[in-house]
Amino acid sequence: MSKHQEILDYLEALPIGKRVSVRSISNHLQVSDGTAYRAIKEAENRGLVETRPRSGTVRIEKKVQ
Numbered sequence: 292m293s294k295h296q297e298i299l300d301y302l303e304a305l306p307i308g309k310r311v312s313v314r315s316i317s318n319h320l321q322v323s324d325g326t327a328y329r330a331i332k333e334a335e336n337r338g339l340v341e342t343r344p345r346s347g348t349v350r351i352e353k354k355v356q
Contacts, residue, residue, distance in 0.1 A: 294322045298330035302339050305350040311340060312347060 292300075298316060305311065316327040331348060334340045342348045 294320070294326055295330050295333075298322065298327060299334055299337075299339070302331070302334045302350065303353075307350055307352055309350045310347050311350060 298320060301316070301320060302311065311331065313324050313327045313331060316322070316331070317324045320327070331340060335342060335348070338353050339350065340348050341351045
């Protein structure tokens with residue numbers, strides 16, 4: 292499994308409402324900040340997380356596409 296997929300699986304397993312950051316993911320899963328950033332952006336495109344102004348990125352219920 293790729294690191295990118297590992298991050299997406301990790302994000303999907305988080306409880307709804309949990310805040311996430313590039314730094315916390317890169318430290319927890321021992322990946323580069325760039326890899327964590329790209330995976331968070333993909334998770335946002337998939338509707339798993341939402342980036343809110345002045346709040347950061349939050350795990351949300353998966354949006355139906």
